[in-house]
Amino acid sequence: MSTTTAAPAAPVAPAPAAPPRVETPFQRFVSEFAASRLALAGLLVFAAIVLIAVFAPWIAPQNPYDLAQLDIMDGRLEPGSVGGAGFTHWLGTDDQGRDMLSGIMYGLRISLTVGVGSAIVACMVGASLGMLAAYAGGRTDGAIMRLVDLQLSFPTILAALMILSFLGKGILNVVIALVLVEWAYYARTVRGTALVERRREYIEAAQCLALPTSRVIFRHLLPNCLPPLIVVGTMQIARAIALEATLSFLGLGVPITEPSLGLLIANGYEYMLSGKYWISFYPGIALLVTIVSINLVGDHLRDVLNPRLKR
Amino acid sequence: MTVYLFRRLIQAAGVVLAMSVIVFIGVYAIGDPVEILISPEADQYERERAVKALGLDLPLWQQYLTFLGKALQGDLGRSFVFNEPALKLILQRMPATLELAVGATVAALIIGIPLGLYAGLKPDSPLSKGIMAGSILGFSLPTFWVGLMLILVFAVQLGWLPSTGRGETVEVLGMRWSFLTRDGLAHMVMPAINLSLFKISLVIRLTRAGVRETMLMDYVKFARAKGLSPRRVIMVHVFKNILIPVVTVVGLEFGGTIAFSVVTESIFAWPGMGKLIIDSINVLDRPVIVAYLMIIVLMFIIINLVVDLTYSMLDPRVRLEAKGT
Numbered sequence: 001m002s003t004t005t006a007a008p009a010a011p012v013a014p015a016p017a018a019p020p021r022v023e024t025p026f027q028r029f030v031s032e033f034a035a036s037r038l039a040l041a042g043l044l045v046f047a048a049i050v051l052i053a054v055f056a057p058w059i060a061p062q063n064p065y066d067l068a069q070l071d072i073m074d075g076r077l078e079p080g081s082v083g084g085a086g087f088t089h090w091l092g093t094d095d096q097g098r099d100m101l102s103g104i105m106y107g108l109r110i111s112l113t114v115g116v117g118s119a120i121v122a123c124m125v126g127a128s129l130g131m132l133a134a135y136a137g138g139r140t141d142g143a144i145m146r147l148v149d150l151q152l153s154f155p156t157i158l159a160a161l162m163i164l165s166f167l168g169k170g171i172l173n174v175v176i177a178l179v180l181v182e183w184a185y186y187a188r189t190v191r192g193t194a195l196v197e198r199r200r201e202y203i204e205a206a207q208c209l210a211l212p213t214s215r216v217i218f219r220h221l222l223p224n225c226l227p228p229l230i231v232v233g234t235m236q237i238a239r240a241i242a243l244e245a246t247l248s249f250l251g252l253g254v255p256i257t258e259p260s261l262g263l264l265i266a267n268g269y270e271y272m273l274s275g276k277y278w279i280s281f282y283p284g285i286a287l288l289v290t291i292v293s294i295n296l297v298g299d300h301l302r303d304v305l306n307p308r309l310k311r
Numbered sequence: 312m313t314v315y316l317f318r319r320l321i322q323a324a325g326v327v328l329a330m331s332v333i334v335f336i337g338v339y340a341i342g343d344p345v346e347i348l349i350s351p352e353a354d355q356y357e358r359e360r361a362v363k364a365l366g367l368d369l370p371l372w373q374q375y376l377t378f379l380g381k382a383l384q385g386d387l388g389r390s391f392v393f394n395e396p397a398l399k400l401i402l403q404r405m406p407a408t409l410e411l412a413v414g415a416t417v418a419a420l421i422i423g424i425p426l427g428l429y430a431g432l433k434p435d436s437p438l439s440k441g442i443m444a445g446s447i448l449g450f451s452l453p454t455f456w457v458g459l460m461l462i463l464v465f466a467v468q469l470g471w472l473p474s475t476g477r478g479e480t481v482e483v484l485g486m487r488w489s490f491l492t493r494d495g496l497a498h499m500v501m502p503a504i505n506l507s508l509f510k511i512s513l514v515i516r517l518t519r520a521g522v523r524e525t526m527l528m529d530y531v532k533f534a535r536a537k538g539l540s541p542r543r544v545i546m547v548h549v550f551k552n553i554l555i556p557v558v559t560v561v562g563l564e565f566g567g568t569i570a571f572s573v574v575t576e577s578i579f580a581w582p583g584m585g586k587l588i589i590d591s592i593n594v595l596d597r598p599v600i601v602a603y604l605m606i607i608v609l610m611f612i613i614i615n616l617v618v619d620l621t622y623s624m625l626d627p628r629v630r631l632e633a634k635g636t
Contacts, residue, residue, distance in 0.1 A: 161588070163337075249574075250573070252592060272462065277463055277467070284456045292448070
């Protein structure tokens with residue numbers, strides 16, 4: 001509210017280094033987040049990964065989907081060897097002569113799209129239902145929470161397996177499966193927070209103004225339930241990426257024409273026993289770095305945004 | 312108590328029924344049942360006859376009732392691939408999966424408890440910090456990737472352990488078990504460790520938290536003041552008390568372990584239920600898929616029921632709450 005107008009009260013101090021600055025909540029959040037080097041490193045690495053994924057078509061040495069650029073003679077080259085196309089395959093090639101580095105860059109695109117996309121949709125579905133449960137209470141609450149309990153009592157991998165065995169392969173189907181599996185986490189989180197928040201005075205005030213219920217829920221209640229939602233969302237993105245990779249590794253996820261990291265790893269699996277480790281190894285490292293960097297950020301966000309840990 | 316038990320049983324039956332509807336709709340209505348239930352090799356005439364015989368020309372609700380009736384008699388269809396009852400196929404493979412899941416649970420306790428104990432007793436030592444960082448990795452790394460790395464290191468590079476299959480088995484009580492032979496045990500080491508990674512992390516964290524809490528208790532202080540050796544204080548007074556929550560949580564996780572064995576079994580070609588379901592999904596052997604899903608759903612509901620009932624026996628508040636509503 002009062003960030004820039006606080007200055008004229010004390011025009012005496014000549015030192016420009018220490019103006020009586022008032023931090024906005026956002027600035028405080030940023031400085032608290034930056035206090036952890038590990039989390040900051042995680043954020044930087046994740047940002048780099050996102051950039052690589054977004055700009056893959058421009059920075060990758062090769063388009064791995066363009067069959068004209070592939071040469072079967074380049075198949076299973078060791079990392080660092082020069083292929084027929086004249087450039088060095090720093091991470092080797094797979095059985096079809098695809099440059100692994102390019103494959104990983106394009107695979108990251110698919111993995112991130114599926115992971116982030118499903119997390120966003122699941123968050124919207126879960127948050128709406130959780131909010132509804134908390135606000136409506138009674139039978140609605142009971143019914144929704146029963147569903148959440150049911151969903152959470154089954155391991156995610158099993159539920160995803162079940163849904164994909166009905167729907168079949170495909171990127172969209174994987175996203176649907178991930179959303180159906182993960183909405184419950186958001187719903188439970190939001191309900192917990194919203195139950196506390198809805199008893200606060202500002203909600204009462206909004207209700208007294210006779211605002212429409214939807215406005216009270218989305219403009220007043222939801223913004224105040226955001227912090228835990230952000231934490232869960234961050235962690236769920238990592239989980240979604242890992243789950244997608246697992247499903248693709250099992251051959252149930254994305255189709256072979258659009259390989260995600262999990263599928264790249266699966267492709268290299270059969271060659272690993274004969275010592276050609278790089279086809280599986282490097283996509284695995286990329287997956288690992290992605291997941292760990294997101295988890296580092298999420299883990300620290302949880303500490304920063306947790307009101308219980310604040311003074 | 313009886314009323315509570317009765318209510319929970321009815322609830323569990325309701326969930327099984329609901330899941331059977333979901334599975335039924337998933338397989339019969341979303342997919343094409345003719346394609347699903349009749350072998351793709353069948354010709355036009357056989358196809359029509361099979362549609363009649365399977366009752367696929369009847370309305371959906373009637374089909375569901377037939378499906379349910381048959382399922383109650385233990386008939387969940389025949390596998391196309393093996394041409395055997397689907398239920399029998401799965402039950403045949405169950406011992407392998409159970410063996411692996413039990414092995415993983417034991418491994419989690421054997422590895423996790425000492426590490427957690429150490430991390431709890433010396434929270435500031437660098438090794439403890441390493442253990443805790445490792446446990447975060449255990450939570451976040453995808454199981455399948457760790458499995459591949461295990462194979463790469465211990466089977467391909469070092470050649471210490473076999474990477475696939477169950478090895479030699481012995482028949483006891485009409486089922487084949489690996490853990491009774493040396494060869495079988497060697498085959499079990501990597502899959503069991505791989506499957507237990509998540510649980511090892513869990514046990515480490517629980518044990519560490521438990522130790523740190525228990526060490527501050529008066530009875531521990533008293534035991535120390537009595538002049539007991541630190542060894543005896545830790546092994547008897549502390550250890551006994553942290554074991555209860557650890558064992559409870561690990562027991563609760565057992566169902567999850569069975570579910571996650573899907574991944575581990577696929578990597579290590581372990582011939583259990585999990586590998587069977589993945590193979591069946593890949594060749595669209597749908598009767599086996601339906602049978603697997605129904606069995607696993609049933610298993611989970613039973614595990615949840617047992618857990619709930621045990622808790623209600625241990626914690627009277629649960630019972631009172633059930634009576635009040």
